[in-house]
Amino acid sequence: MTRNDCLALDAGDALAPLRRHFDLPAGVIYLDGNSLGARPSAALARAQQVIAQEWGVDLIRSWNTAGWFDLPKRLGNRLAPLIGARDGEVVVNDTTSLNLFKALAAALHMQAGGAGAARRVIVTERSNFPTDIYMAQGLTSWLERGYQVRLVDSVDELSGAIDADTAVVMLTHVNYRTGYQHDMRALSAHAHAHGALILWDLAHSAGAVPLALHADGADLAVGCTYKYLNGGPGAPAFIWVPKHHQAAFRQPLSGWWGHANPFAMAPDFAPCDGIGRALCGTQPIVSLALVECGLDVFDQTSMAAIRAKSLALTDLFIALVEQRCGAHPLGLVTPRDHARRGSQVSFTHPHGYAVMQALIARGVIGDYREPAIMRFGFTPLYTSFSDVWDAVEILRQILDDQTYDIAAERGAVT
Amino acid sequence: MTRNDCLALDAGDALAPLRRHFDLPAGVIYLDGNSLGARPSAALARAQQVIAQEWGVDLIRSWNTAGWFDLPKRLGNRLAPLIGARDGEVVVNDTTSLNLFKALAAALHMQAGGAGAARRVIVTERSNFPTDIYMAQGLTSWLERGYQVRLVDSVDELSGAIDADTAVVMLTHVNYRTGYQHDMRALSAHAHAHGALILWDLAHSAGAVPLALHADGADLAVGCTYKYLNGGPGAPAFIWVPKHHQAAFRQPLSGWWGHANPFAMAPDFAPCDGIGRALCGTQPIVSLALVECGLDVFDQTSMAAIRAKSLALTDLFIALVEQRCGAHPLGLVTPRDHARRGSQVSFTHPHGYAVMQALIARGVIGDYREPAIMRFGFTPLYTSFSDVWDAVEILRQILDDQTYDIAAERGAVT
Numbered sequence: 008m009t010r011n012d013c014l015a016l017d018a019g020d021a022l023a024p025l026r027r028h029f030d031l032p033a034g035v036i037y038l039d040g041n042s043l044g045a046r047p048s049a050a051l052a053r054a055q056q057v058i059a060q061e062w063g064v065d066l067i068r069s070w071n072t073a074g075w076f077d078l079p080k081r082l083g084n085r086l087a088p089l090i091g092a093r094d095g096e097v098v099v100n101d102t103t104s105l106n107l108f109k110a111l112a113a114a115l116h117m118q119a120g121g122a123g124a125a126r127r128v129i130v131t132e133r134s135n136f137p138t139d140i141y142m143a144q145g146l147t148s149w150l151e152r153g154y155q156v157r158l159v160d161s162v163d164e165l166s167g168a169i170d171a172d173t174a175v176v177m178l179t180h181v182n183y184r185t186g187y188q189h190d191m192r193a194l195s196a197h198a199h200a201h202g203a204l205i206l207w208d209l210a211h212s213a214g215a216v217p218l219a220l221h222a223d224g225a226d227l228a229v230g231c232t233y234k235y236l237n238g239g240p241g242a243p244a245f246i247w248v249p250k251h252h253q254a255a256f257r258q259p260l261s262g263w264w265g266h267a268n269p270f271a272m273a274p275d276f277a278p279c280d281g282i283g284r285a286l287c288g289t290q291p292i293v294s295l296a297l298v299e300c301g302l303d304v305f306d307q308t309s310m311a312a313i314r315a316k317s318l319a320l321t322d323l324f325i326a327l328v329e330q331r332c333g334a335h336p337l338g339l340v341t342p343r344d345h346a347r348r349g350s351q352v353s354f355t356h357p358h359g360y361a362v363m364q365a366l367i368a369r370g371v372i373g374d375y376r377e378p379a380i381m382r383f384g385f386t387p388l389y390t391s392f393s394d395v396w397d398a399v400e401i402l403r404q405i406l407d408d409q410t411y412d413i414a415a416e417r418g419a420v421t
Numbered sequence: 422m423t424r425n426d427c428l429a430l431d432a433g434d435a436l437a438p439l440r441r442h443f444d445l446p447a448g449v450i451y452l453d454g455n456s457l458g459a460r461p462s463a464a465l466a467r468a469q470q471v472i473a474q475e476w477g478v479d480l481i482r483s484w485n486t487a488g489w490f491d492l493p494k495r496l497g498n499r500l501a502p503l504i505g506a507r508d509g510e511v512v513v514n515d516t517t518s519l520n521l522f523k524a525l526a527a528a529l530h531m532q533a534g535g536a537g538a539a540r541r542v543i544v545t546e547r548s549n550f551p552t553d554i555y556m557a558q559g560l561t562s563w564l565e566r567g568y569q570v571r572l573v574d575s576v577d578e579l580s581g582a583i584d585a586d587t588a589v590v591m592l593t594h595v596n597y598r599t600g601y602q603h604d605m606r607a608l609s610a611h612a613h614a615h616g617a618l619i620l621w622d623l624a625h626s627a628g629a630v631p632l633a634l635h636a637d638g639a640d641l642a643v644g645c646t647y648k649y650l651n652g653g654p655g656a657p658a659f660i661w662v663p664k665h666h667q668a669a670f671r672q673p674l675s676g677w678w679g680h681a682n683p684f685a686m687a688p689d690f691a692p693c694d695g696i697g698r699a700l701c702g703t704q705p706i707v708s709l710a711l712v713e714c715g716l717d718v719f720d721q722t723s724m725a726a727i728r729a730k731s732l733a734l735t736d737l738f739i740a741l742v743e744q745r746c747g748a749h750p751l752g753l754v755t756p757r758d759h760a761r762r763g764s765q766v767s768f769t770h771p772h773g774y775a776v777m778q779a780l781i782a783r784g785v786i787g788d789y790r791e792p793a794i795m796r797f798g799f800t801p802l803y804t805s806f807s808d809v810w811d812a813v814e815i816l817r818q819i820l821d822d823q824t825y826d827i828a829a830e831r832g833a834v835t
Contacts, residue, residue: 102702104676145675261559288516291708
């Protein structure tokens with residue numbers, strides 16, 4: 008495999024033309040789209056429209072005329088096909104943490120009102136994204152029925168930890184550190200066989216891997232729009248409640264936007280029918296509107312095509328690192344098995360943090376996660392095969408020449 | 422009083438030059454800044470900077486280099502002087518509804534851990550902004566210790582409703598419909614005398630009336646940045662926790678941004694010290710950044726000057742409506758007493774909705790609130806005395822000529 012081979016792959020890549028829909032800085036190979044997706048070129052004009060015209064000129068009338076009031080549902084319907092959801096099942100609003108809180112509370116409520124009334128355990132992984140665990144802890148610590156969060160130490164122990172006490176299994180589909188992808192169908196079936204509901208966090212899945220929430224038996228899901236969906240920094244998140252769970256879906260963050268008749272100004276909360284009951288308060292319209300620019304790009308391809316390229320990119324990255332950096336103490340953390348791999352590759356290195364800082368200084372932007380993990384996200388919409396070659400070549404130079412500062416100060420962001 | 426008198430008032434108005442910092446459309450008299458503040462001229466360039474440079478070019482690095490990570494606290498410190506708060510006591514994040522939920526939960530927690538352990542009642546007004554009541558209902562319905570929300574029917578009954586069972590008094594300082602302003606100092610003292618904590622919603626106060634949270638004895642407060650603070654549609658809200666309550670402040674929306682060491686990725690939540698523990702998940706950075714453009718304008722004046730002009734504007738509006746529209750069935754809802762008045766004036770009219778639609782069609786943008794209330798917000802930063810004259814003149818014409826459609830379809834927004 009040579010750089011020319013990679014250029015040949017790029018020449019034959021049907022997704023290569025989609026890169027023109029993103030503005031990426033010169034001299035950067037961006038392998039951190041799993042943390043913050045790149046900027047769609049259309050975002051600037053869309054922001055100008057929202058700020059200058061909708062806010063500036065149309066002012067308060069834009070709630071109706073610009074469709075602000077319908078935006079969480081409209082964006083949800085645009086996003087739904089990417090995750091195997093249906094119309095009227097997704098809204099974009101609030102943060103992933105908050106949507107997880109809503110979904111988890113709703114799941115406990117569904118169990119409490121039915122045959123699962125005695126179930127008190129939320130099963131999740133110790134290696135889950137921490138904020139998911141924190142939100143579960145926040146919820147259970149405020150309930151008084153003895154709810155608890157059971158942290159499972161490994162994927163192998165997960166099935167066995169789901170038992171007759173389990174109310175909800177709460178898993179992140181693709182692990183943020185390792186890139187490990189759970190078997191959604193098998194785990195959902197296993198949870199159901201034990202009387203539990205299952206809630207999936209799709210933060211590292213939506214826009215990265217094909218999803219079939221209905222076919223795979225998920226009960227509830229939440230996810231992020233600012234990673235693989237390229238919605239903008241901190242853009243509002245999404246929540247999925249399938250039709251068959253909507254009537255039973257109740258959550259404590261019961262704000263005006265989830266009310267059956269918000270403008271009647273009644274003093275009692277009554278949830279609206281449908282997915283709207285997952286909404287709470289007024290949303291940040293400028294950030295929310297930009298989510299659509301990211302979703303627009305997905306109209307020009309399919310999740311199957313994205314997945315095929317994603318696996319080709321991550322296979323290539325693994326192969327090149329192992330060929331060209333094989334003399335260095337790098338440890339592959341991400342599964343080789345395609346079925347178990349998301350759209351990132353993680354390697355450990357004893358000086359992972361320092362090596363990553365050196366990579367970033369050379370324009371190869373990945374990120375670092377404790378402990379010792381260098382994380383590289385591959386986003387088929389704007390990453391090329393020659394990017395992969397070039398990134399590995401720079402990594403090789405840094406490792407061979409030891410041009411990294413092992414005293415570099417630690418710091419990282421989500 | 423003539424239009425020329427109003428022009429003379431404008432000529433002598435020290436705040437008149439501040440209007441140049443806002444882009445308002447031609448032909449519009451905007452009296453709805455209490456629902457959505459006008460657009461600061463600087464907002465477009467700031468959005469361009471965040472989107473093109475910080476997101477587009479600096480990408481993930483902007484969490485540090487552009488100060489995204491510190492933004493909720495930095496904006497909180499900018500906002501603090503406007504509400505009589507101190508450095509390190511305010512963060513801008515999430516929605517008003519969610520911040521109210523956090524503050525209310527924290528207040529119940531403070532009581533439960535101390536002498537107020539038996540107190541189970543949240544006292545508020547039936548006429549409070551509905552989402553505040555909904556959030557309180559959402560919280561109490563998920564707790565199992567028999568918490569309840571006590572809705573008081575009138576201001577006169579409020580003091581008597583605060584008793585030995587009261588855990589928290591939760592009030593909106595300026596009523597969204599009537600413009601009635603509570604006596605924060607007296608009610609806070611009354612609540613404390615009965616062993617209750619008091620939580621203030623400043624949605625219609627921040628940027629509109631001078632506030633002295635410390636001097637007036639408030640315990641906790643939340644508020645909105647997109648009304649009088651002109652932060653942009655749905656811009657993130659704020660929460661105030663004074664230093665002396667921060668150690669005891671615990672809330673169930675315990676996301677990563679409130680963690681003591683968020684990048685250690687520990688599996689147990691531990692709140693950080695200080696105001697940061699009121700944070701939860703990743704914020705919508707574009708919308709959040711625009712809040713600063715609104716705050717910048719306040720640097721050029723004082724809340725005392727804003728208040729003086731606000732009272733002059735609302736006095737003038739009341740006087741002109743009563744002089745020039747006196748033959749029509751208009752009923753003043755807003756207190757004449759300056760001490761009890763916010764920065765809006767509300768009038769009832771039997772066909773209030775239709776009259777407001779006719780006003781909007783003529784370029785006078787106020788809004789309507791059930792039942793029968795026409796609501797006019799006065800924002801001294803960009804509203805002139807001649808605006809008031811012109812608005813009343815158009816109202817007079819509409820009423821005298823009956824050019825409103827009483828069959829107009831209902832609809833309203835927050």
